Amino acid sequence: MFSLFEIAFYVVALCIIVFSVLAVTTNSILRSATYLLFVLLGTGGIYAILGYTFLSAVQLMVYAGGIIVLYVFSILLTRSSGTMKYKIRRGKMISVLLTTLVGMALVMFILATNGFALNIIPQGVELPVEKIGKALIGTEKYQFVLPFEVMSVLLLACMIGAIMIARKRK
Amino acid sequence: MFDYYNLEPLLMWIHRTMCGIMPEWLAFTIEGIAVGIFIMVMYAVLAIILIYMERKVCAAFQCRIGPDRVGGRGGLLQVPADVIKILTKEIIFLKNSDKFLYALAPFLVIMASILTFSCLPWNKGGEILHMNIGIFFVLAASSIGVLGILLAGWSSNSKYTLIGAVRSGAMIISYELSIGISVLTMVILCGTMDIQEIVAYQENGWNIFKGHLPAVMAFIIYLIAGNAEANRAPFDLAEAEQELTAGYHTEYSGMHFGFFYLAEYLNLFITAGIAVTLFLGGWMPLHIAGLEGFNAVMDYIPGVIWFVGKTFFVVFLLMWIRWTFPRLRIDQVLILEWKYLMPLSLLVLIIMTVMKVFGLVF
Numbered sequence: 372m373f374s375l376f377e378i379a380f381y382v383v384a385l386c387i388i389v390f391s392v393l394a395v396t397t398n399s400i401l402r403s404a405t406y407l408l409f410v411l412l413g414t415g416g417i418y419a420i421l422g423y424t425f426l427s428a429v430q431l432m433v434y435a436g437g438i439i440v441l442y443v444f445s446i447l448l449t450r451s452s453g454t455m456k457y458k459i460r461r462g463k464m465i466s467v468l469l470t471t472l473v474g475m476a477l478v479m480f481i482l483a484t485n486g487f488a489l490n491i492i493p494q495g496v497e498l499p500v501e502k503i504g505k506a507l508i509g510t511e512k513y514q515f516v517l518p519f520e521v522m523s524v525l526l527l528a529c530m531i532g533a534i535m536i537a538r539k540r541k
Numbered sequence: 542m543f544d545y546y547n548l549e550p551l552l553m554w555i556h557r558t559m560c561g562i563m564p565e566w567l568a569f570t571i572e573g574i575a576v577g578i579f580i581m582v583m584y585a586v587l588a589i590i591l592i593y594m595e596r597k598v599c600a601a602f603q604c605r606i607g608p609d610r611v612g613g614r615g616g617l618l619q620v621p622a623d624v625i626k627i628l629t630k631e632i633i634f635l636k637n638s639d640k641f642l643y644a645l646a647p648f649l650v651i652m653a654s655i656l657t658f659s660c661l662p663w664n665k666g667g668e669i670l671h672m673n674i675g676i677f678f679v680l681a682a683s684s685i686g687v688l689g690i691l692l693a694g695w696s697s698n699s700k701y702t703l704i705g706a707v708r709s710g711a712m713i714i715s716y717e718l719s720i721g722i723s724v725l726t727m728v729i730l731c732g733t734m735d736i737q738e739i740v741a742y743q744e745n746g747w748n749i750f751k752g753h754l755p756a757v758m759a760f761i762i763y764l765i766a767g768n769a770e771a772n773r774a775p776f777d778l779a780e781a782e783q784e785l786t787a788g789y790h791t792e793y794s795g796m797h798f799g800f801f802y803l804a805e806y807l808n809l810f811i812t813a814g815i816a817v818t819l820f821l822g823g824w825m826p827l828h829i830a831g832l833e834g835f836n837a838v839m840d841y842i843p844g845v846i847w848f849v850g851k852t853f854f855v856v857f858l859l860m861w862i863r864w865t866f867p868r869l870r871i872d873q874v875l876i877l878e879w880k881y882l883m884p885l886s887l888l889v890l891i892i893m894t895v896m897k898v899f900g901l902v903f
Contacts, residue, residue, distance in 0.1 A: 374566075375566050399639060401639065401696075405692065424672045424673070425674050425677070427678075428677045428681040429681070431681035432681035435685055436685055436717075437684070440684070440687055440688055443695075444707070444710055446695075447691060447694070447710075497672060497673055499673060500673055
């Protein structure tokens with residue numbers, strides 16, 4: 372008998388798989404973005420099932436509410452031909468299939484050899500935010516203030532770069 | 542102190558009884574369905590009340606009477622009659638439009654709205670979705686709604702809807718910043734993101750009194766940005782009637798249009814509800830220091846009445862703004878946000894942090 376968490380996990384996982392396939396096979400670019408939204412929502416759902424609600428909300432906020440909105444916005448503002456029908460050559464097709472299979476085998480191998488995540492994370496217990504916050508801006512062992520700050524400098528550089536590119540030259 | 546209205550023992554008792562007569566998974570499933578139906582019913586009932594209130598308030602501000610024929614002198618049955626009418630209307634699908642996205646868009650909008658709706662703290666122990674990042678989840682879930690608006694505008698395949706959607710998208714994305722920062726200000730004051738704990742923090746004084754100057758400023762910023770987030774006048778250029786017919790939902794009919802309409806009113810309620818939670822004490826009763834008798838009487842009023850009462854007060858404030866101010870132009874809206882509101886809210890955030898660190902808040 373499955374537990375409720377397992378059933379929820381399998382439903383969400385199935386949704387993720389179906390929508391990721393749909394996202395790359397559909398003809399319309401906006402539909403593709405919408406399917407991607409569902410994939411990201413599903414990922415957020417998996418984080419929530421694991422009890423990592425903070426990351427789940429970040430996923431919703433940054434990816435679903437930020438990145439996808441940005442995608443849709445730029446699709447609306449640019450003129451896109453409604454359908455994208457490309458003919459794929461056979462050589463390309465075979466190489467794509469091969470790459471996918473190799474990637475899948477690699478992931479399967481890693482999953483099979485490392486039995487991680489199963490017994491480490493307590494299911495259905497929420498991770499307190501204080502712990503995450505202290506881990507992000509602490510200076511002791513297993514605390515990550517330096518990567519956190521370096522990341523923020525990187526983001527600042529990206530923002531300045533975007534403004535430099537976007538501004539009108541006089 | 543006032544524990545007689547705590548819902549938690551009752552709910553736990555129901556859960557234990559159900560677990561006694563059936564397996565736990567079945568109990569969970571039945572409870573989940575019951576809560577889901579409860580949310581939907583509350584959602585619909587509140588929408589009817591809010592629409593009636595809007596029509597009456599609007600009428601009062603414009604020196605009219607408002608609905609007064611259907612259902613007695615107050616026109617109480619006008620909105621239910623409208624609801625039945627809209628349920629019988631045909632849902633029209635357009636030629637040459639993306640039917641899947643066209644049908645999906647209203648559901649995205651209403652899904653975001655219902656997710657945030659279930660986070661509201663109705664009473665002690667009466668929050669439906671309870672997690673320790675509560676208020677952050679509310680911000681995250683509400684950011685999905687704009688996608689529904691963008692998709693609705695695009696998939697209707699019309700110039701009006703596209704312009705409406707892009708306008709509303711630009712506006713909502715901008716004002717989300719101010720909302721986020723002013724919410725963060727209050728999170729700093731309370732020291733927690735858990736909605737029930739934020740309310741519990743205000744047991745001996747609402748946040749707007751405890752945090753005095755920065756809290757009042759954050760409250761005003763929140764109300765302005767929340768009004769924009771709910772797409773209401775003076776920020777209703779997503780559906781500016783004179784220019785865009787009805788904006789992003791011009792091409793929708795029947796219940797699909799009804800969903801947008803529902804979500805608009807419930808977003809108003811949710812904005813007000815979150816404002817009440819953060820600033821006006823949630824379901825906490827009004828206490829005045831020194832008046833013991835008065836405080837005891839206030840304690841006897843159930844929390845849910847306090848919460849709904851305060852929320853409708855804030856809703857009235859927002860309706861007052863809506864029917865008083867003229868609509869802004871899109872550039873004015875964006876200038877207001879990026880040049881005034883956002884820097885101001887950042888300033889308020891810093892002031893609040895400094896005051897909290899030096900113990901200048903109560």
